Amino acid sequence: MKTNVPTVMKTPHSDYFTQDTGVDSCRRAFFSLEINSNIIASYAANVMSSVVPIPTTSPNIFEDVDSSDEESIQQAFSKRDLHSLILGRDGKSILRDVLDISNVLTDGASAMIDDSFSRCFTSRTSEPWNWNFYLFPAWCIGVALRYLVLFPFRLILLLLSASLIVVIFTLLTTFIPASKFRRSMERRLVQALSYSFLMSWSAVIKFHGPAPVPAPNRVWVANHSSMIDYGIICSYQPFAVIMQLQGGWVRFIQTRLLASLGCLWFNRTDLKDRQIVGERMKAHVSSPDTTPLLIFPEGTCVNNEYTLLFKRGAFDMGCTVCPIAIKYNKVFVDAFWNSKRQSFGHYLLKLMTSWALVCDVWFLEPQNRREGETVDEFASRVQRMIAERAGLQIVPWDGYLKYYNLGQKNPGLIEARRKVYADCIKQHLPSPVLQDGGGNMSSFGKKTAMQTEEDSSESQQQGSRRGNRKK
């Protein structure tokens, strides 16, 4: 059983990337955005392409998927399920049709073993190289140097400079009234703060491309791997950004210093917030005096090998979009921040005890929405530019899937697949009963009520069984 792996993007900088991305040897097919760039349709296509493939005698199911409405997704799903159901089924044996659920089970098992979404958030484990009798002591010395010499030095330097900047900042805001001068000083101070952070990680950043120039009706977008992306860009040119309010000392920096730049706060789980932030974004961008706005359209940190769906918010405002591509060199340190696994402090510690942080930043050509291009197409075109430059693979999943359950949010997708199965087995029923029997239960509320009912009955029966399973 063969799957073909269309590796969409090759890294253009393999000269100093000593490891390749490694996923190339994995045998799951990734959805290529050449076919279509619509969000929901690509959900369907991604799901279908990542499960066990249908044998080559079946036609290409992606051919007709070119629009984003639910109907076309459902059609695509139905076609695919119909194909795998029809395989070997001749409609004669009800037992076969009802009891053979191998395709659904295989989908489930393959999702459990490896799925394209989780892969965007895993860090590559590095092979140990220090097991040699002469390399090991060298490594020990290296560790001692990093932890005992570099780290305290960096920490002290950072604390000194950060406190100095905060003091100057407070003095500035207390004594000098709001004016253009004060604003430009504030920006300089934030830039200095980011720079001192970068120094504390021995960052070596190469900036490529023309320096961004603040102008009205422009917005900057970049791919996201960690909160330090903002720091890196800010050290070059101060930007305002939309961020999630964190806790602890980060909050202090956010509310005191960054707010002066016009940063917007955003709570990603709150739906109403999105609308409010959307309006404020537009206001910010249209006024001429404000700091340029930087947006991370993925909405969450990704591991710098892939890029997730670019959300339309930044592209919907009718502004010129200036893409920025960021790529970290993982040989020195893996800068991906997995917020579920590490606290920010822990992450900073990792950065400060590594040798260096090496990174490339490319400022790409500003793009406008073309005639006849929808917002989503525009977003994915910009995504393609960034992915190509930074050597990332495009995965059309939505970053917010980290926070919600796709099946619950889009029950229509599941129901469409169920319909295919139901139609197949209903053929065995004698005709009178075939007349509309399922139409009553179309509302979502009823369906979940049914599901929870059946879940609870299942759990009662399963309760005793589960006790035997735990070791």
Place this chain on the structure above:
Amino acid sequence: MGQMASLGLTQHDVEEVINYCDGVWNQREVEVLYRRFRTLDRGRKGYISGDEFLAIPELSINPVASRLVRMYESVNFKEFAKMLSAFSSKASKDSKLHYMFLVYDVDGDGIISREDLHIMLRQLGGSSLGEEQMTELVELVLQQAKSPQGLDVAAFKTALADPKLALENMEVQIPIID
């Protein structure tokens, strides 16, 4: 193997798992499965909870997601590998059929009874199947299989004994990342 040891998997553990799964997985595959298990299991509990499974988008839109999650949640790694062993290319058709039987047998009593069939059909057919249609189908199935009380393992295997049903699609490749 250095990083495997740091993940807590020794040669002895690997061999134990391979034996438990009747030699269906090789060492590399067990390592990859174990890494996957650890990735899914946040908080290092030793088992994967239902929510963690449903956080996988592709799994959450599977029609029988809740049944699968019920089967797989709260099991330890050995059982996890054993249950997934039906999907190896080396697994026999018999073990695949046995696995399907286990999925169908919701209450775990060794017999696919009317209630089991009802529950599974509800998950598989969803709102497209009416109550009467389902009852009718359940009766038809039991009638065809000639086991009015419910299908046991043997009856299930006979029902799906058609040699054309090779079940070769019931196979999953473990991605070996080198």
